[in-house]
Amino acid sequence: MPDAPPSPALVPAASWGVPVESFTDHIVLRPPNRLKERATRSVGLRDKSDEEAILRAEQALELLSTEFDGWMKHEIDRLEIMRAAFAIGRDAEALDGLYRSAHDLRGQSATFGFPLAGEIADGLCLMLEQDGPPPPQSYVDRHVEAIRAIVREDVRGREHPVAAEIVERLAILRAGFLKPKD
Amino acid sequence: MIRVDFTKLRILVVDDNAHMRRIVRTLLHGFGSREVYEAEDGASGLEMFTTHLPDIIIVDWSMPIFDGVELTTMIRQPDSGMNPYVPIIMLTGHSEKSRVIRARDAGVTEFLCKPISSKALHQRLLNCVLNPRPFIKTRDYFGPDRRRSTAATYSGPERRSKTANVVEDTANARLRDSVVS
Numbered sequence: 001m002p003d004a005p006p007s008p009a010l011v012p013a014a015s016w017g018v019p020v021e022s023f024t025d026h027i028v029l030r031p032p033n034r035l036k037e038r039a040t041r042s043v044g045l046r047d048k049s050d051e052e053a054i055l056r057a058e059q060a061l062e063l064l065s066t067e068f069d070g071w072m073k074h075e076i077d078r079l080e081i082m083r084a085a086f087a088i089g090r091d092a093e094a095l096d097g098l099y100r101s102a103h104d105l106r107g108q109s110a111t112f113g114f115p116l117a118g119e120i121a122d123g124l125c126l127m128l129e130q131d132g133p134p135p136p137q138s139y140v141d142r143h144v145e146a147i148r149a150i151v152r153e154d155v156r157g158r159e160h161p162v163a164a165e166i167v168e169r170l171a172i173l174r175a176g177f178l179k180p181k182d
Numbered sequence: 183m184i185r186v187d188f189t190k191l192r193i194l195v196v197d198d199n200a201h202m203r204r205i206v207r208t209l210l211h212g213f214g215s216r217e218v219y220e221a222e223d224g225a226s227g228l229e230m231f232t233t234h235l236p237d238i239i240i241v242d243w244s245m246p247i248f249d250g251v252e253l254t255t256m257i258r259q260p261d262s263g264m265n266p267y268v269p270i271i272m273l274t275g276h277s278e279k280s281r282v283i284r285a286r287d288a289g290v291t292e293f294l295c296k297p298i299s300s301k302a303l304h305q306r307l308l309n310c311v312l313n314p315r316p317f318i319k320t321r322d323y324f325g326p327d328r329r330r331s332t333a334a335t336y337s338g339p340e341r342r343s344k345t346a347n348v349v350e351d352t353a354n355a356r357l358r359d360s361v362v363s
Contacts, residue, residue, distance in 0.1 A: 029317040031267045039190040043183050057212025057300040064208050071201045103244050104199050107275030107296030
């Protein structure tokens with residue numbers, strides 16, 4: 001139940017006509033769901049349009065996947081450029097560029113068909129995210145080389161024994177650099 | 183039963199990576215969306231938010247100029263002339279619990295981890311349209327209710343009466359499980 005009026009500082013000047021419930025230390029605003037009014041439709045009990053929409057999207061992504069090898073190569077070329085810049089500069093700007101590139105690979109590699117490359121990129125990001133001195137160049141190089149090798153050898157999925165071993169060894173290597181989290 | 187009609191949704195995708203924008207656009211078109219706008223950084227995203235008035239925003243975390251969390255904070259201004267209640271889906275490669283909580287405390291509506299899947303994106307979009315949460319305003323927060331369900335037995339901290347931005351909350355693990363799938 002709403003209680004005492006809130007401090008005037010809590011009440012938005014422009015509340016967009018939204019009903020407001022006031023409590024001592026907060027207010028609750030319930031915007032009318034105009035999106036639901038405008039962008040929904042009634043369907044029968046046997047309607048499968050949600051499942052069909054998901055399937056259509058997956059098929060569209062499958063068609064797009066013919067582009068993925070080229071995109072992966074582009075991302076790896078970018079990572080290589082950033083690695084080289086970091087090796088020369090090792091400053092905040094170079095680190096940021098390397099991190100952005102590794103971060104993009106962390107998020108996209110699995111979609112492009114190379115989940116183990118994504119795991120290695122994730123490990124590289126963890127080292128670059130850590131406060132304090134940046135990781136040794138040799139650590140960065142090993143991660144970048146491993147990602148390149150996985151794509152060069154066309155290692156898709158997670159089942160390749162050598163690639164899985166590389167991922168494991170890199171994790172052990174990183175453990176010597178990463179500080180334990182609180 | 184009701185279904186979301188994606189042809190009537192206007193969606194803005196803000197991501198600095200062109201490949202990821204293309205993937206998200208492809209999925210959205212597959213769902214039926216036709217009005218999909220793209221921005222490649224937070225500043226352009228804010229500009230397109232004001233000019234195109236999207237119904238839903240999908241935003242990356244790491245971007246140049248200002249990032250997805252900063253963009254969310256700029257949009258979640260209760261006195262703004264633009265729609266501060268717009269649903270925001272954070273689509274990111276960051277999956278750590280601390281990041282999820284930061285995004286939530288900036289006012290993000292839904293959190294979605296890469297690699298992206300058709301089903302997960304579809305589910306987050308349905309949530310935005312069909313199950314919006316009320317908005318809460320305290321002295322230091324404005325955004326969707328951070329409690330996804332109302333439990334009479336809630337025993338966590340009463341953060342609405344506090345000024346600290348970061349609160350240790352026993353519900354965090356459950357929250358992460360519910361949003362990172």
